[in-house]
Amino acid sequence: QKEVEQNSGPLSVPEGAIASLNCTYSDRVSQSFFWYRQYSGKSPELIMSIYSNGDKEDGRFTAQLNKASQYVSLLIRDSQPSDSATYLCAVNVNFNKFYFGSGTKLNVKP
């Protein structure tokens, strides 16, 4: 079982819609959780971090964490074509190891 699982997609949404990206993780001692965006041929760019259960909002982005269910999600409101990219979920385990999912490809159609 992989430490971090993501649906590879592609997830297609129309412009202006809400995109919902999901991630599950296997290690219960995971401490912190991150979402990155990666455009083709570029390095990952940090979108948000979340450390405790609940929701965290930053502009059009909302991260949701449920440690009991070992589940973290990212909502993108008012999706734009420029949001089309691969979204990577990352989990920190034991303070010093990071595991990434394989990413979900998002296509926002104009």
Added chain:
Amino acid sequence: DAGVTQSPTHLIKTRGQQVTLRCSPISGHKSVSWYQQVLGQGPQFIFQYYEKEERGRGNFPDRFSARQFPNYSSELNVNALLLGDSALYLCASSGTGGTDEQYFGPGTRLTVT
């Protein structure tokens, strides 16, 4: 402020050779992590260094080694290169490591022929 810098941008090596990749973290950051990313996959954790000490190691063979210098820059060395080592090598910078947010550099694209 300058972000994370990596050099070189691209590199072509032959099987069996050795390679050294370099990374300078964001000013004020003391921790550097290295990742390998092959096409279609997420980054795989190789090492984390903080204050010149190795803090974490991923599941990579001993051919991979790294070090961090007093100015917090870092080098990743890979010996006896294999074709499967062809990948994008990413360096990430964070304040103190641990659970801190990590910021990635542009990466070094390594091709092994």
